[in-house]
Amino acid sequence: MSRADSPRFFASRARFVLRYTALTACLGALLLAFSGPGPAAAQTTKQVPETRAEIQYSFAPLVRKVGPAVVNIYARAEVTERRASPLFDDPFFRRFFGDVFPGEARKRTSQSLGSGVILREDGLVVTNFHVIKGADEITVVLSDRREFDATILLQEERTDLAVLKIDTGGEKLPHLEIRDSDELEVGDLVLAIGNPFGVGQTVTSGIVSALARTALGITDYSFFIQTDAAINPGNSGGALISMDGRLVGVNTAIYSNQKGSGGSVGIGFAVPSNMVRTILDGVDEGSVVRPWIGVSGQTMTSDLAEQFGLPRPVGVAVTDVYPDGPAANAGIRIGDVILKVGGREIVDEQALRYRVATRPLGGAARIEILRGGAHQVVEVPMKAPLTQPEPDLRDMRGQHPMSGAQVANLSPAFALEHGLDDMARGVVVLKVTRQSPAARVGLRPGDVVLKINDDTIDLVSSLEPALMSAKKAWRISIRREGQVLTTEIKG
Known part of the structure; x- marks a missing residue:
């Protein structure tokens, strides 16, 4: 056996490592004591668990407190569908006859399940x-299995949120307080509570994986909290x-690698509180009215950031400002970059x-912009939003x-609606x-109708005269999905 393989050599080397580690720790502690806490330490009081007792925690007290405020929701709808003879589904038959035999109209009940939160x-x-x-x-089912019929007070597809009301005869229900979601940090512990797959109330734990996830296309206001707490269909x-x-x-969506048919893969999204x-x-108030400033822009890319002199691609380059809107009246112009x-x-x-x-609504926001290389x-x-x-x-x-077309004047409020x-x-x-x-x-x-022949169309009242003045041909220009299309129709 060589000297390097002997037990005595390993023991002496282990003692050296321990003494070196202890000396390093002491020197580090002395340096920290003289230099004071760094910027990161001064900004946070959160600590990583260090002892066995701290690691062996339980969420049970927290779940007992909040669990009764999370409910199960069962929604039923009557839908009409047409059922035809199996013969009509044969590809050979449909090749020649298509859908000329739509089949008999039948009604069935569609059911969905989900979860909700008493607020x-x-x-x-x-x-x-x-x-x-x-x-x-x-139907809303409480955690103690009581069931109540619910009415819809408000629903908004743009945010994928809805508010329901149940009548408990004056009984006060357990409810959750809302926390400022901007206080969250990546790495914070969170619990996801819901009714996955209809099995009953389930609690899963995880951390905040990311904040401000925007490129998802789930809602018009795509801005989500991402978590690895298990979220499944029904949550x-x-x-x-x-x-x-x-x-x-509010847990809203999951990422699935099976085209929506799979379960949680550790990537879930929630609408911020x-x-x-x-x-x-x-x-x-009776309806949802959110602030509107009247700007649109382009997300900053690396190439754009270099052109604007930004050290990294952040911000929105303003490409359009609505006339007489709040941003226009505050002095924001096309070409500004909104940073904060x-x-x-x-x-x-x-x-x-x-x-x-x-x-x-009613207040003001401090908006930091970049204009001509200077911050303002x-x-x-x-x-x-403007209603005119x-x-x-x-x-x-x-x-x-x-x-045969129904038309209307566009205003910001009408467009958002x-x-x-x-x-x-x-x-x-x-x-x-x-x-x-x-x-x-x-x-x-x-x-959006832009022009009829040589007439610019800005109001419905100008559309009809422009159409009626042309008898032999109409050259119509419209905007569709960001593109201007023009066609000419002979009379």
Whole structure:
């Protein structure tokens, strides 16, 4: 046996390592004592568990406190479907006859399940919009198995949130307080509580994996908390809880590598509680009205950041400012770069929409911009979307290509209400009757009419005269999905 393999050599080397480690620790402690706490230590009081007792904790006291405020939701809807003979489903038959035999209309009951959170003791429950979408009957089941019929007070597809009300005859229910979701940090412990797969209330734990996830396309206000706490089908609408027992998010979606048919893979998303707060305010007011400043822009890329002299790609380059909107009146111009709103960094356009939408109406936000290489701060009032011009809805009739289309004037408020571009101006097509002249020329809902021949169309009142003045041909220009399309129709 060589000297390096002998037990005595290993023992002496181990003693040397221990003494060296102890000496290093002492020197580190002395340096820390003389230099004082660093910036990171001064900013946080959170500590990693160090002892065995600290590691062997239990969430049981927390779950006992918050669990009764999380409910199960069962939604039922009656849907009509057509069932035909199996012969009509044969590919050979359909090749020649298509759908000329649609089959017999039958009704069936569609059921969905999800979760919800009681946020007020009088029975106010928040859940996801997709859990109760189209429901004819909604039942809320408490953790003690009592069942109540629920009514919908407010639902908003844009945020995938809905508010329900149950009548308990005056009994006060356990409920959760809302915490400021901006206080969360990556690495914070959280609990996800819900009813996955209909098995009953389940609690899973994890950490906040990421904040401000925006490029998801789940809602119009894409700004999510990401967590690795297990979230499965049925958890939708359930609670994401911080360690102080308050609501920080409503569990909404999961990432699945099986095209939506799989379960949790450790990537779940929750609507932040600050967005939940806005929809609760909407219940008190009768409708949800969020601040609107009237800007749109382009998310900063590496190439753009270099052009603007930014050290890294952050912010939104303003490409459009709505005339007479809050941002325009505050002095924001095309070409400015919005860097922060209320002290919060803006990483992309979705983050800008979220930061504005979650601020209270009536106040003002300090918005930091970059203009000409210099940083500036402007105060932008938080106002409701403009309601002018009036919609002036009309069903177009007559001997012209737009006959059969329903049109309206666009205002920011009208556009947001109908899921349209709130920065668009002019006349929008809302509906197109089948087999009408408007349908035959290819008009679609959402098209914005820009010009008829040489006439600029800015209001519905200018559309009809422009159509009627042309008898032999109409050259129509529209904006569709960011592109301008022009076609000419002969009379």
